[in-house]
Amino acid sequence: xxxxxxxxxxxxxxxxxxxxxxxxxxxxxxxxxxxxxxxxxxxxxxxxxxxxxxxxxxxxxxxxxxxxxxxxxxxxxxxxxxxxxxxxxxxxxxxxxxxxxxxxxxxxxxxxxxxxxxxxxxxxxxxxxxxxxxxxxxxxxxxxxxxxxxxxxxxxxxxxx
Amino acid sequence: xxxxxxxxxxxxxxxxxxxxxxxxxxxxxxxxxxxxxxxxxxxxxxxxxxxxxxxxxxx
Numbered sequence: 591x592x593x594x595x596x597x598x599x600x601x602x603x604x605x606x607x608x609x610x611x612x613x614x615x616x617x618x619x620x621x622x623x624x625x626x627x628x629x630x631x632x633x634x635x636x637x638x639x640x641x642x643x644x645x646x647x648x649x650x651x652x653x654x655x656x657x658x659x660x661x662x663x664x665x666x667x668x669x670x671x672x673x674x675x676x677x678x679x680x681x682x683x684x685x686x687x688x689x690x691x692x693x694x695x696x697x698x699x700x701x702x703x704x705x706x707x708x709x710x711x712x713x714x715x716x717x718x719x720x721x722x723x724x725x726x727x728x729x730x731x732x733x734x735x736x737x738x739x740x741x742x743x744x745x746x747x748x749x750x751x
Numbered sequence: 752x753x754x755x756x757x758x759x760x761x762x763x764x765x766x767x768x769x770x771x772x773x774x775x776x777x778x779x780x781x782x783x784x785x786x787x788x789x790x791x792x793x794x795x796x797x798x799x800x801x802x803x804x805x806x807x808x809x810x
Contacts, residue, residue: 598754608757611801638761640769648769655773668756690787694794697784707776711756727782729775732768736755744761746772747779 594669595630608634608668613683613691626676628683631692632669636709638662656706664746665696665708685722700749707749711742720745 599610611633615626639661640652649659656662670688673681696708710728712720720730720743728745736742753759763769 594754602757634757636756636761638763641762641764643765644763644769645766648766651773652763652769655776664761666756669754686785687787689785693784707779711753713753726785727779729779731771731775732763734759734761736753736759740753742753742756746775747782748776750780 594632594671595627598669599630599632602632602634608632608666609695610669611691611695613688615680626680627673628676628681629672629688630669631667631671631688633692633695634666634668635663636666638664662706665699665705665749667692667696667708667710670710685719686726689723689726697749701751705749707746709744709746711736711744714741714743 595610602608603610609632611631612627613629615628618625640649640659644652652662653659667689670685670692672683672685672688693708696705699705710723711734712723712728712730714720714733723745724730727747729747730743730745732744734742734744763772
């Protein structure tokens with residue numbers, strides 16, 4: 591967890607590339623030096639390009655869904671993590687809690703400017719984590735290679751009123 | 752989760768992927784949103800998180 595927060599979260603914030611949210615122990619927040627991070631997540635926007643290889647019929651079907659025949663934008667939950675350095679008894683946050691807060695944030699933006707979906711990438715070998723994402727409505731639709739040849743499921747969830 | 756997700760170029764490359772994308776979106780629409788009982792006041796929680804991040808970035 592620390593690696594991302596130390597090296598990427600602040601540059602992302604300063605460049606407005608994405609926003610990182612911290613879920614902290616409320617009892618520790620009043621302390622200026624020793625607040626405890628229980629979990630975090632980062633949200634940004636990403637474009638999905640629709641390849642020229644798509645048939646006309648598929649392109650029309652997608653354009654009906656995305657109102658665009660060339661690309662569409664989704665909200666990426668690009669980092670999501672729990673502080674496992676704390677014992678479980680001191681960190682009651684679960685994946686559903688983190689996803690709930692992330693979804694709440696994305697829905698605030700969705701209501702204001704629109705959008706069709708949110709998505710995330712889950713390492714294919716993390717079957718338990720993938721199952722938890724599925725249980726929370728994220729459905730895999732394609733596999734991609736990231737971070738030095740590691741295979742990930744790309745999982746998507748529709749946004750709707 | 753992959754940091755490469757941020758820079759990866761997402762492409763719906765063929766018809767079968769497009770079909771799976773549409774099916775995934777439709778399937779996901781019926782699943783209730785995750786709900787946290789642990790964090791009842793999400794807005795307040797996010798506000799505190801934002802303030803903490805500002806403190807971190809000003810160090």
